[in-house]
Amino acid sequence: MSMRGSDSFLVIGPSEPIVAMLGADTVLPCRVHPAMNVENMEIRWFRNQFSEAVFVYQNGMEQVGEQLVDFKGRAELVKDYITEGRVAVRIHSLRVSDNGMYKCFFKKGTDFEEAILELKVIGLGSGPRVFLVGPEDGGIRLKCTGKGWFPQPEVQWEDVKGEKIPSVSEDETQDDDGLFQIEASLIVRDSSKTQVSCFMKNPFFGQEQVETIFIPDFGDPVSESFFPRPSPWKAAFAVTLVILGISAGAIVYLAWKERQGKKKLSKVKEEKEKESKSKESLERELDWRKEQFKAAAFTLDPKTAHPNLVLSENKQHVSLKNNVSQNGDASTHEEQRDSEVIFSVLDQAYNSNKKKKKRQSPNQPYVP
Structure with missing residues (x-):
């Protein structure tokens, strides 16, 4: 009181x-x-x-x-x-x-x-609910869940004889209303435990709820899948699986190497094609330049030639007469200037003739 x-x-x-x-x-x-x-x-x-x-x-x-x-x-x-x-x-x-x-x-x-x-x-929440998860660590894992409890409930596993079995793990969370959700796990390795119960108890009120799950006996195909017995052929099978795994890995590696080699060859081929195209382009440019820069044919007119010049028989060569003075006086300089004028005229004529014959470059747009 x-x-x-x-x-x-x-x-x-x-x-x-x-x-x-x-x-x-x-x-x-x-x-x-x-x-x-x-x-x-x-x-x-x-x-x-x-x-x-x-x-x-x-x-x-x-x-x-x-x-x-x-x-x-x-x-x-x-x-x-x-x-x-x-x-x-x-x-x-x-x-x-x-x-x-x-x-x-x-x-x-x-x-x-x-x-x-x-x-x-x-709060006496829902549950417990017991689930058979699957084989694990030489036994079978069971899971017991409940939600909507307050305060946190006490969880206890028991076998058919009432013997307590400790959980291997317990996880609890609280929602926005403060209610607990709990999950407890158990691994059963003893094949004689064919019946397991999960109890959830409110520590204040003393009220508890329970759910039981039955595990198949040995000899049952389902039980055999959870509690495997040693067998020689299983060991051999395991070794075979390992060998197959290694072989598969080797095959995958070789296939990868082959793909890498094909990629490398394809890249080399592509580079050679680019080089060949570049070479062809340069050769076309060279042929065009040879065609454009050929020497132009011309003929000199003796009637218009300077008196101090001598034309060749084919009228394509010119030279000074031997009796031209070389003493460097004014008349000589004048003659040399006249000679320079003549050759300048010839050069202009040559260049004019060259322009008339100019053709479009294969690598450039045409300009009239």
Whole structure:
């Protein structure tokens, strides 16, 4: 029993924790001793701090100003026996967050007292559900799952004889509402354990749920797949599988090498084709240049030749006469200038003739 007292009264709360189901309604009762009318007292239920009000009754009515948001519309005063000093606060639609400690507070004039209460909210979730996962580590793995529990449930495996079997692993998570989801695993290596049960128990309420799974006996084809017996041919088969695996790897590697070789040959062939095309282009350019720069044929006219020049019989060569003065006087310079004019004219004639014969380059666009 939780109580405190003053010179005028005591406040008494429940002696045991109040256990209530998740989503249900519950009441948190308190009373004063000796029994008296408490209609004119201030009565308050709060959590850890005085300001964390669950419900406040003062001046004969409810005061909502200090009430926590989580309890607005969910908490109400039960005052059927208020004249006898017995009151309670009812909380609707219990949540996981409602779980924990509370205090009820009574004040009369300058005297005040309080009592402590404990509320345990429990959630009996779905499950357990047991699944046969498959062969593992020389046995068979079983999995037991459950969700929607609060607080975290206790999980226990048992065989058909009631002997406890420890889990190899347990994983638990909480959802946004604070409810637990749990998964426990077990590996059965003993073929004599043909029946296994999974128990989930709420530690507060003591209520448990169970599900049983049957494992086939030896000799059964299904059981044989989970509990294999040693066999010589299986060892040979395993060796054969290893050899086949190595052979397959070698074949894959050789095929890869062959593909790489083909890629390399294809690249070399492509480079040779590019080189051949480039060579052909250069040869065409060279032939075109040879054709364009051939010497032009011309014939000199003796009638227009300078008196100091001598033309050859084929009229294609010219030379100075032997009696031309070489002493460097003014007449000689004049003759040399005339000679330069002649050759300049011949050169212009040659160039003019060359332009007339110019053809379009095979590698350039035609320009008229």
